[in-house]
Amino acid sequence: MANKQSRKIAIVGGSGSVGSPTVEALLSHGIHTVTAISRSESTAIFPSGVTIKEGSYSDEEFLVEALKGQDVLILQLGFMALNSQIPLISAAAKAGVPWVIPCEYACDNRHDKLNEEIGLMVMKNKYRAQIDSLGVSSWIGIVNGPWFDWNFEKSFMGLDIKTRKAKLFDGGVKFNTSTLSKVGKSLAALLSLPDSKLSAFKNDFVYFSSFLVSQRDVFDSVLSATSTKESDWAIESESPDKAADAAKEAIQQGNRMGNVDLLFATLSRVGYGGDYEAKAIGNNFLGLEQEDFNKVVKDLVEMMEQRK
Ligand SMILES: NC(=O)c1ccc[n+]([C@@H]2O[C@H](COP(=O)([O-])OP(=O)(O)OC[C@H]3O[C@@H](n4cnc5c(N)ncnc54)[C@H](OP(=O)(O)O)[C@@H]3O)[C@@H](O)[C@H]2O)c1
Known part of the structure; x- marks a missing residue:
């Protein structure tokens, strides 16, 4: 993919199921600065080349400091820890982080019938609403179907x-449906796009699919x-x-x-x-x-x- 833009990218949950392939893919571009924010008590291991900042997800001072100067905050927390996003999103706004990728990684959130049927999907709406209400960061929601x-x-x-x-x-x-590796590679490719192209996805969902x-x-x-x-x-x-x-x-x-x-x-x-094939972002566009x-x-x- 020609015409890439380097970014300072902070990631939370970067050793998890989707976090690991995302970190690997981000590093493979060779242009980004990747910082993993992790809990002090975590046993998470990150590849060399990643800066690690450990603290508490409820310690605002630590989070704001860790997020200062970052271009992107990627949130990839486990399902049981979704509410840890609240202080992280708030800290991202205080630190002036332009982009937040909240925990989505689910099915088509824009499909009313699907949302009515699958109550778990609606649970993630409030985090996007929080980003909107703070009015500092823009979000991109990842739709990837079941992994x-x-x-x-x-x-x-x-x-x-x-x-x-x-x-x-x-x-x-x-x-x-998407493989974990495809999600990681697609997200890394997306975040390597120049601002002129990335801005098209502002406050919207992007659809990945294998x-x-x-x-x-x-x-x-x-x-x-x-x-x-x-x-x-x-x-x-x-x-x-x-x-x-x-x-x-x-x-x-x-x-x-x-x-x-x-x-x-x-x-x-x-x-x-x-079936969201018609909305899926093409491999050619992402260089995959x-x-x-x-x-x-x-x-x-x-x-x-x-x-x-
Ligand atoms: N589409 C699908 O098929 C599918 C399947 C599963 C999940 N998902 C979604 O994908 C997203 C990421 O899920 P995942 O399975 O990749 O996550 P995960 O591997 O279960 O966990 C990711 C990270 O969350 C942090 N974490 C775990 N438990 C925590 C706790 N109790 N308190 C605070 N932090 C905790 C840990 O990071 P540290 O140790 O570094 O703090 C961990 O490495 C979620 O939004 C989930 O709903 C989608």
Whole structure:
């Protein structure tokens, strides 16, 4: 990607699931100054080339000092620590940081039907509202769909490699999904754009995607990667509509895994915003290569089978 702009980038959560590939990708550009802000009690490890500032996420003086002179604050805190964003966003405003990338990394936040169905997504709105109300920093919200590798490894997509059990969505449609590495590379490429191009994304969402696939596409790729036939698997099949209803009931009964089932069932339903292909930012624009879907699946399957 020609015409890059170097930036001073602070990152919180930079050793986490999406934080690690983001830091790696930022460093790979060789032009940015990367500062990891981390908790004093954290066991986080960062690659060489990263400046580390340790303190408390509720210590305003520490945060403002750490954020002074930074061009960007990337927030990549774990789901249970989302509220730690509040003092960080406030400190970013006090330090005059122009750009904040809040914790989003979810599905299409602009899709009303999807937002109505998935209550967890709406939870992140207040952090963007906080940035807006402070009126100093601009935000960019990352939409990346479910993280492909992260969810696949945890068998959240209904395919259990170990036990050869599959819960298939009968008639499930295609949805966008991104690998963690693609999210990190896309975000690093975005933040390397010159101001003239980056400003187009101000206070808006940007859509990253590795693949547009249905759960059936994933299963077909798994069959090929495992050299198995459907008859080797114990298969349950249900429409995504029915699966979504069952997941809602499970959530009501206090089963938190129901949220995962509800997400994939909803993304597989017709008209629920799982497919945001038309909004996805192109690889050409970001200077990225298209990943090979079957290779990604094969590598994941091999890694999981070695763990058996
Ligand atoms: N699209 C998807 O499929 C998907 C899946 C999972 C998560 N997400 C979203 O992605 C974002 C990042 O999630 P992640 O899974 O990458 O995060 P993570 O790996 O669970 O955690 C990232 C960092 O958060 C900090 N942290 C963890 N627990 C904390 C606590 N109790 N108090 C304060 N800080 C804490 C730690 O940083 P330090 O130790 O350096 O302080 C940690 O390295 C979240 O917005 C989450 O909702 C999306």
